[in-house]
Amino acid sequence: xxxxxxxxxxxxxxxxxxxxxxGSLTWIDEMGYDYFEMAWFWVELGRFDMLxxxxxxxxxxxxxxxxxxxxxxAPVEKDIMEAPGLTEEVCFINYYETIYQIFIGCYSGSGxxxxxxxxxxxxxxxGSGIETGSLQPGDSIDRYNYYRVELQEGETxxxxxxxxxxxxxxxxxxxxxxxxAYQIMMNTGGPTNKxxxxxxx
Numbered sequence: 001x002x003x004x005x006x007x008x009x010x011x012x013x014x015x016x017x018x019x020x021x022x023g024s025l026t027w028i029d030e031m032g033y034d035y036f037e038m039a040w041f042w043v044e045l046g047r048f049d050m051l052x053x054x055x056x057x058x059x060x061x062x063x064x065x066x067x068x069x070x071x072x073x074a075p076v077e078k079d080i081m082e083a084p085g086l087t088e089e090v091c092f093i094n095y096y097e098t099i100y101q102i103f104i105g106c107y108s109g110s111g112x113x114x115x116x117x118x119x120x121x122x123x124x125x126x127g128s129g130i131e132t133g134s135l136q137p138g139d140s141i142d143r144y145n146y147y148r149v150e151l152q153e154g155e156t157x158x159x160x161x162x163x164x165x166x167x168x169x170x171x172x173x174x175x176x177x178x179x180x181a182y183q184i185m186m187n188t189g190g191p192t193n194k195x196x197x198x199x200x201x
Contacts, residue, residue, distance in 0.1 A: 002071050004040075004042035004070045004071075004099055004101050005040035005042065005101065006039065006040025006041045006042055006101075006102070007040070007041050007042075008041075008042055008043070008044075009041050009042065009043040009102070009117055009119075010043070010044075011119060012117055012118045012119050013116075013117055014114060014115065014116050014117070015041065015114075015115045015117065016112065016113065016114050016115070017039050017104075017112070017113055018110075018111065018112050018113070019036070019037040019038070019039060019061065019063060019104065019105075019106040019110070019111070019113060020036065020037055020061070020106060020109070020110030020111075021036040021037070021106055021107075021108050021109060021110060022036065022037065022110070023036055023037065024036075026038070028066075028103065028105060029073065030066060030068045030073050030074075030076045030078075030103070031064060031066050031076075031078060031080065031103065031105060032080075033064065033080065033105070033107065035064070035105030035106055035107060036105075036106040036107075036108075037105075037106045038103065038104065038105045038106065039103075039104040039105075039113075039115075040101070040102070040103060040104075041101075041102040041115070041117075042070065042099055042100065042101050042102060043099070043100050043102065043117070043119065044098075044099050044100075045094040045096075045097075045098060045099075045100055045119075046094070046097055046121065046122055047094070047095060047096060047097055047122065048093060048094065048095065048122040049093075049094050049119065049120065049121050049122050050091070050092070050093050050094070050119070050120040051067065051090075051091070051092060051094060051100065051117075051118070051119055051120075052089070052090075052091040052116075052117075052118040052119075052120075053065060053067060053089065053090045053091070053102065053115065053116070053117055053118075054087060054088075054089045054115070054116040054118075055079075055087065055088045055089070055104060055113060055114075055115050055116075056087050056113065056114045056115075056116070057084075057085060057086075057087075057111055057112070057113040057114075058085060058111030058112050058113075059084060059085030059111070060084065060085070060109050060110060060111040061084060061085070061106060061108070061109035061110055061111030061112075061113070062082075062083070062084040062085075062106070062107040062108045062109050063088070063104055063105065063106055063107065063113055064078065064079070064080040064088065064103075064104070064105045064107055065078060065079045065080075065088040065089075065090055065103070065104055065115075066078035066079075066080070066090070066102075066103040066105075067090055067092075067100050067101065067102045067103070068100065068101055068103075069096065069098050069099070069100060069101075070098070070099040070100060070101040072098075077090045077092050078090065084108070084109055102115075102117075122147065123147050124147075125147050125149045
């Protein structure tokens with residue numbers, strides 16, 4: 001059985017290390033480049049969980065950041081165009097129950113890095129009640145909260161029964177039935193929903 005590489009990440013946190021251009025180069029298909037020393041992590045994400053990665057590094061080193069579904073190797077979320085010492089970031093919503101492989105590679109130079117990992121887990125709604133939270137301007141992980149409602153075959157998302165309080169940039173709720181996955185967003189214009197294709201992914 002193929003296993004993901006590196007350190008498992010189970011919650012938000014900061015991970016540090018040192019990488020250099022010592023040794024030989026290794027080609028990484030998902031990144032499309034050769035790298036010297038590398039650091040590997042992995043995280044298990046549920047449907048509609050959000051992952052935000054921020055890589056900061058010394059001015060003496062040029063590092064690249066990437067993340068992709070494991071073991072499929074796609075889709076790939078990456079930041080490879082920054083100059084040495086500049087922060088690289090990746091932020092995305094995961095639409096699958098899957099493992100994501102996280103990669104840091106040294107393109108040139110030598111220095112320390114700090115990887116900030118933020119995981120926004122989708123919150124399950126299992127019955128009637130009041131859900132509370134906080135939002136703030138910034139990256140997507142700060143501006144949205146995600147909720148999931150599990151419905152039976154043939155049921156529709158209970159929009160008339162869900163009240164979402166507008167705060168800063170909006171609240172977001174997700175729901176799925178046996179045919180489609182739905183994303184429901186409240187903003188100043190009212191609720192909107194978007195389906196992501198037939199069949200449960």
